[in-house]
Amino acid sequence: VLNFKYRGSPLIPEMATQEVQLNETLAHLKTESETLKSKLEEERAKLHDVELHQVAEKVEGLGQFVMKTRRTLKGHGNKVLCMDWCKDKRRIVSSSQDGKVIVWDAFTTNKEHAVTMPCTWVMACAYAPSGCAVACGGLDNKCSVYPLSLDKNENLAAKKKSVAMHTNYLSACSFTNSDMQILTSSGDGTCALWDVESGQLLQSFHGHAADVLCLDLAPSETGNTFVSGGCDKKANVWDMRSGQCIQSFETHESDINSVRYYPSGDAFASGSDDATCRLYDLRADREVAIYSKESIIFGVSSVDFSLSGRLLFGGYNDYTINVWDVLKGTRVSILFGHENRVSTLRVSPDGTAFSTGSWDHTLRVCDDCYFLSNLTTLQPRVTFLVTSCNVCCFSLFFFFLSDLGLRMRTQRMKW
Amino acid sequence: GRDIIDWLIQKYNVSEEESLHVGGMLVKYGYIYPLKEPRSLVLRPDESPYRFQTPYFWTSTRWPASELDYGNAKNQTEGVRGYSVLHKRINHTWDFVVMQAREQLRASKQRRKADRIVLECQEQAYWLINRPPVRSLLLLCSTVMNQIETSRRALGRNRVKSSICLEGFVKYSEQYLNHDPIMQGCLPSNPWISDDTAHWTMNADMVPTPTRLRVERWSFSFMELLEDSMGRREFMTYLEKEFSAENLCFWQACEDVRHGESSRIVEKVEDIYKNFLAPGAARWVNIDSKTMDKTLEGIRHPHRFVMDDAQMHIYFLMKKDSYPRYLKSDLYKNMLAKAIVPQETKKSVFPFMRRQRHSSPSPAQAATQAEDGQAKGAGQAGTNSAVQLSA
Numbered sequence: 162v163l164n165f166k167y168r169g170s171p172l173i174p175e176m177a178t179q180e181v182q183l184n185e186t187l188a189h190l191k192t193e194s195e196t197l198k199s200k201l202e203e204e205r206a207k208l209h210d211v212e213l214h215q216v217a218e219k220v221e222g223l224g225q226f227v228m229k230t231r232r233t234l235k236g237h238g239n240k241v242l243c244m245d246w247c248k249d250k251r252r253i254v255s256s257s258q259d260g261k262v263i264v265w266d267a268f269t270t271n272k273e274h275a276v277t278m279p280c281t282w283v284m285a286c287a288y289a290p291s292g293c294a295v296a297c298g299g300l301d302n303k304c305s306v307y308p309l310s311l312d313k314n315e316n317l318a319a320k321k322k323s324v325a326m327h328t329n330y331l332s333a334c335s336f337t338n339s340d341m342q343i344l345t346s347s348g349d350g351t352c353a354l355w356d357v358e359s360g361q362l363l364q365s366f367h368g369h370a371a372d373v374l375c376l377d378l379a380p381s382e383t384g385n386t387f388v389s390g391g392c393d394k395k396a397n398v399w400d401m402r403s404g405q406c407i408q409s410f411e412t413h414e415s416d417i418n419s420v421r422y423y424p425s426g427d428a429f430a431s432g433s434d435d436a437t438c439r440l441y442d443l444r445a446d447r448e449v450a451i452y453s454k455e456s457i458i459f460g461v462s463s464v465d466f467s468l469s470g471r472l473l474f475g476g477y478n479d480y481t482i483n484v485w486d487v488l489k490g491t492r493v494s495i496l497f498g499h500e501n502r503v504s505t506l507r508v509s510p511d512g513t514a515f516s517t518g519s520w521d522h523t524l525r526v527c528d529d530c531y532f533l534s535n536l537t538t539l540q541p542r543v544t545f546l547v548t549s550c551n552v553c554c555f556s557l558f559f560f561f562l563s564d565l566g567l568r569m570r571t572q573r574m575k576w
Numbered sequence: 577g578r579d580i581i582d583w584l585i586q587k588y589n590v591s592e593e594e595s596l597h598v599g600g601m602l603v604k605y606g607y608i609y610p611l612k613e614p615r616s617l618v619l620r621p622d623e624s625p626y627r628f629q630t631p632y633f634w635t636s637t638r639w640p641a642s643e644l645d646y647g648n649a650k651n652q653t654e655g656v657r658g659y660s661v662l663h664k665r666i667n668h669t670w671d672f673v674v675m676q677a678r679e680q681l682r683a684s685k686q687r688r689k690a691d692r693i694v695l696e697c698q699e700q701a702y703w704l705i706n707r708p709p710v711r712s713l714l715l716l717c718s719t720v721m722n723q724i725e726t727s728r729r730a731l732g733r734n735r736v737k738s739s740i741c742l743e744g745f746v747k748y749s750e751q752y753l754n755h756d757p758i759m760q761g762c763l764p765s766n767p768w769i770s771d772d773t774a775h776w777t778m779n780a781d782m783v784p785t786p787t788r789l790r791v792e793r794w795s796f797s798f799m800e801l802l803e804d805s806m807g808r809r810e811f812m813t814y815l816e817k818e819f820s821a822e823n824l825c826f827w828q829a830c831e832d833v834r835h836g837e838s839s840r841i842v843e844k845v846e847d848i849y850k851n852f853l854a855p856g857a858a859r860w861v862n863i864d865s866k867t868m869d870k871t872l873e874g875i876r877h878p879h880r881f882v883m884d885d886a887q888m889h890i891y892f893l894m895k896k897d898s899y900p901r902y903l904k905s906d907l908y909k910n911m912l913a914k915a916i917v918p919q920e921t922k923k924s925v926f927p928f929m930r931r932q933r934h935s936s937p938s939p940a941q942a943a944t945q946a947e948d949g950q951a952k953g954a955g956q957a958g959t960n961s962a963v964q965l966s967a
Contacts, residue, residue, distance in 0.1 A: 183713040190720040197727035204731060209738045216742040220750075231768040249939050250776060251767075268767065269933045292939025309940040339835035356838045363838075363880075368726070370719055382799050383888065402881055408733075409726050425748050427741065444736040456588035456598050469752035470745065471759060479601055488746060495594060513757040513775070514768045528768050529758050 205447045213440070213450045217488035223471075226484060226494040231514060232526040234265050236272055241518035242299075243333075243505050247288045250511045254295045255524055256283035262297050264309065267516065267526050274309055276317045285334040287343075296324070296343055298331035304345050306357055325355045332374045337384075337401075344387060344401075346373040352389050354401060366399050368406040375419045381426040388429050390417030396431050396441065410441050412448045419463045423487075424470045430487075432461030438475050438485065452485045454492060463505050468512025476503030476517055482527070498525055577620040580608065596621065605635055751796060755789055763787075765921040771933050778918060781805050788915040795903050798895040810911060814902045822859035823890050823898070826852045830887035834880060845878040853886075863889050 239259035246253055251268040260281050264274040280301035287296045289306075298304035304325035307317050325331070329348035336343055337354075342363070346352045352366040352373055371392035379386045386407070390396045396417055398408040415434035422429045428442045428449070436457050440450040452473060459479035466473055472493070473485040480501060484494040501520035508515040509526075518524045577599075584595035599619040602608050603626070610616065611625040619626075754760055764774050778787055786806055794801040794810075801807040808824075815821040826848070833844045852861045853872065863871070867885050874882040902908055 180713070183717065187713060187717050187720065190717060190724065194720050194724050194727065197724060197731065201727055201730055205735065208735050211739045211742065213742050213745070216739065216746060220746055247939065249936070251936065252938070266935055266938075268773070269935050271935065273938060309938070311938060311941050337835065338831075341835060341837050358837045358839060361838065368722055382891070402884075405729075406722075406726050408730065423745070423748075424752070425744070427744060442738070442741045445738050445741040446730065446733060446735050447738075449738065449742060454588070456584070456590050456594060458598070459601070467756050467758045469749045469756035469759060471749040471753070471756065479597070481597065488749060497593065497597065508758075511757070511776075511779070512755075513762060513766050515758070526768060528766065529761075 205445075208445065209447060213488065214490050217490075220488055222489065223486050223493050227530040228482070228484065228494050228496045228527050229530045230498050230525045230527050232267055232270055234267060234270055234524040234526075235522070236263055236265075237261060237522045237524075239522060240501075240520040241504060241522060241524055242282065242284050243286045243297075244507060244516060244518045244524060245286055245288045245295075246507055246509050246516065247292050248290055248510055249292055250509050250513065252288070252292070253516060253524065254286050254288050254297075255505075255518055256286040256297050256299070257522070258282050262286055262295065262307070264295060265524075267524075274317060276307055278305075282330070285331050285345075287334050287336055289336050289340040290338065291340050294340060296334050296336065298325065298334060298345070300330050302327045302329060302331060302347070304331050304334045304343060304355070306343070322357070322360070324357050324360050325353060326360075327351070327353070329372070332372065333376050335376060335378055337378060344376060344378065346376045346389055348372040350391070352376060352387075352399065364401060364404045366397075366404055366406070368397055368399075368409075369393055369395060374417060377420050377422050377429065379422055379426050380424065388420045388422065390420040390431055390433075392416045394433075396420055396429070398443065408443065408446060410448060412439060413437070415460070418461060421465050424466055424468065430464050430466065430473055432464040432475055434460035436460055436477075438464055438473060440473075440487065450487070450490055452490060452492075454483075457483065462503055463507075463517075465506055465508045465515065467508060467515075474506055474508065474515055476506035478502045480519070480521075482506065482517060496527060498527070499523070577622055577624045577626060580619065580626065581621050592621075607634060755793060763789075763918040763920055770921055772921060773934065773936070774918070774921070776936075778916065785914060785916055786911070788912070788917045791908075791912050791915045794908075798899045801899065801902075810907065811899075811902060814905060814907050815898060817907075818898065818901075820898060822852065822861055823894050825859060826861045827887060827890050827894070830883040830890075833883055834887075838880070841880055842878050845875055845882060848883065849875055861886075861890060862893075 234253070234255070237255065237257040237259070238261065239257045241255055241257050244253055244255040251266060252273070253265045253267045254262065255265070256262045256278075258281055260278040260283055262276045262278060262283060263272055265272055276295075276297075278297065278299070278301070280299055283297050283299040285296075285298050285304070289295065292309075294306050294308045296304055296306045303323055306322045306324055308320050308322075310317060310320065324343055325334070325345045327345065327347035327349050329350075331345060331347055333346045334343055341357050343355045343357055344352065345355065350367070350369045350371060350373060352369075353362055354364040354366075355361065356363055366389070369389065369391040373389050373391040376387055376389040378384075379388070385401050386398055387401060388396060388398050394411055394413045394415060394417060396410045396413075397406045399405065400407050413431065413433040413435055414437075417431050417433045419432040420429055421431075423440075427444055428440055430438055430440050432438045436459060437451050437453040438461055439448050439452070441447070442449045452475070457477065457479075459477050461475045461477055463476040464473060466487070471487055473487050475483050475485065477483060480497070480499045480503060482496040482498070482503060483492055484496070485491070486493050499517065499519040499521050503517050503519050505518040506515060514526050514528045516524055516526045580599050581592065581595045584590070584599055585592060588595070588598070590598075596619065599608075603610065603619045604617050606617075607629055608619075608626050609629055610618075610620075611627060757766055762775055764778075765772055767773050767775050777783075779790060783806070790804065790806075794804065794807045801811055812821060812824055815824055829844070829848050829852070833841060833848070836844065851857055851859050853863075853868070853875075854860075863886050867889050871883065871886045
């Protein structure tokens with residue numbers, strides 16, 4: 162088999178003992194971990210005195226929403242993988258499988274900037290808070306920052322700044338409160354905080370046992386925490402300053418593809434390949450709601466809340482978008498629009514619309530159909546218009562008839 | 577097909593559209609297959625016949641389609657001639673495998689006993705050394721130890737009763753309901769629907785008069801007030817009247833340290849010390865002695881988070897004291913009174929009469945202009961300029 166020198170037995174039993182010892186230690190550690198976990202579950206259960214839908218019974222129901230696509234952004238030549246809104250509430254940056262990163266004014270649907278990355282599968286992109294730069298990365302294991310230049314002749318790629326460096330693919334990135342720091346998550350199982358100017362690693366976050374797929378920064382007063390979700394089915398909450406994992410939740414049955422904080426910062430939602438979205442409360446330290454339906458069998462790729470936190474939008478792998486009532490746990494709308502998997506979904510900064518990106522190469526900006534919901538106020542006007550239209554039509558018709566009759570009579574007289 | 581759709585509607589209590597969608601997926605992934613037109617993987621809501629696929633061939637069973645299976649399938653569709661060609665190819669491979677095994681057995685019988693012992697030991701040693709255990713065992717141990725740490729820390733947490741937490745969600749959504757455009761619409765109109773950007777223009781950073789909803793929102797929480805640049809300006813004006821403006825200036829300067837460039841941290845911390853913390857400083861802030869001592873100690877080796885404790889102290893001071901008084905003040909009440917409530921745009925009943933969509937200046941352009949105008953070293957703790965933060 163190999164060129165291994167036969168040295169006799171002693172070497173082998175020593176190694177065997179070491180292995181046996183390690184196995185014993187591991188067994189002890191595992192039992193201790195399991196005991197602690199069940200104790201933790203007991204403690205968590207003690208304070209769980211009511212369910213969310215029970216508390217929400219007194220809240221008025223929402224009825225059905227009708228969502229409509231307001232803009233379709235066409236221009237990517239391949240699957241759209243990620244998108245982010247600009248703080249100006251109308252611009253969007255999106256990235257796709259063919260390495261293209263495009264900045265759009267979604268309101269006019271004009272493309273404003275385009276960059277071709279040296280790698281394919283650009284899985285993460287983010288808009289800087291100032292609106293002057295975008296960050297992106299993917300299979301190149303890096304996160305690069307491109308300052309947005311208004312000079313049409315200038316090649317954006319020339320000013321590219323390489324910031325983050327991981328040992329596996331980049332799955333998500335986000336600027337913190339300023340253009341100066343970027344938070345990244347990677348297939349190498351870690352998250353990291355970087356200084357944009359120097360490219361220096363400020364803090365790294367270890368604790369996931371597999372690829373980390375998503376992250377979101379907390380909108381809290383002290384602004385020091387973020388949540389990440391991974392292929393190990395865990396959602397971890399981290400302290401950005403110390404690098405410690407301060408809370409961990411493991412109730413999903415498959416990879417967690419997306420995490421998003423509730424607007425108040427007291428909870429976060431997650432979307433997973435197990436076809437459910439879940440809500441975790443940080444103060445109660447537990448999962449408080451599951452959003453699922455028997456007819457939904459495909460995984461969730463992306464989630465986000467509406468501005469008030471009452472609605473949860475989920476993009477699914479069966480090409481649909483499902484909208485959930487966060488408090489009551491019911492689904493209030495389903496949107497069919499994309500022709501392939503929905504890969505990314507974000508609500509705009511002022512909550513006026515939400516945007517989705519899909520493997521069908523397009524992005525869509527969608528909204529509630531007010532015409533239908535405000536039909537009652539419009540009705541008197543509609544009836545008036547319809548009646549006046551009818552009156553006009555009939556009078557025109559009669560005029561036409563009489564005119565025709567007149568002409569025919571003149572014709573006959575001619576003959 | 578019709579039966580499938582009806583059954584899905586019944587079972588999942590969904591609409592026809594959704595039932596068609598789910599059923600279509602089942603056909604697409606091969607769990608149900610059409611008998612007529614087998615290549616068209618579509619669910620037809622009519623009399624078209626379908627059949628359930630046997631679990632052996634389900635995608636979820638993850639059975640890699642071997643040559644043999646393909647051979648059988650091909651046999652059904654392409655007749656005897658194709659099958660015999662395939663049979664010959666596979667038979668040849670099988671014979672080869674059998675031949676190899678026989679050869680190995682014969683060779684092993686022929687080897688000398690001593691050689692055989694050596695070979696056995698070599699194999700044993702190889703597997704002992706190259707088996708996963710040792711290295712990955714250590715990794716496993718450290719992962720489990722991490723989990724134990726996290727669990728221990730979690731056990732020590734203070735938890736809040738579910739009823740209190742969940743009540744919080746109800747209150748929050750109620751409070752923000754009128755501010756949620758997707759739920760309640762927005763005035764004068766939602767730009768994405770009406771193509772009119774009036775809503776954005778009215779809520780821009782620098783407007784002479786803000787909207788009523790915006791001013792109301794400042795009363796929801798201290799964070800809302802500070803995150804809105806106009807709100808922050810108003811609050812600064814109020815603090816100046818109260819002679820406690822140095823608190824907000826200090827807070828802004830600390831934010832600048834936390835979120836700014838690494839290279840300028842030392843310089844900024846020095847400025848903060850000179851302006852706010854040094855004895856006899858021009859804008860001295862009132863921090864308790866314990867925090868002050870800790871901060872001064874930390875300043876000797878400045879880092880990004882050195883001002884955190886002091887900043888938090890001042891933040892909560894403003895939140896508990898100045899903020900509630902601001903909300904009761906004439907300054908705020910007057911602002912609320914003169915705030916605009918925009919008129920709802922009359923909706924056009926003819927949806928095809930679309931407005932022209934105007935483009936807006938790119939934030940990148942605005943920033944380059946500002947950069948040219950601003951002097952270097954701006955963002956000083958003393959100035960009142962809005963620091964470039966969120967919003």
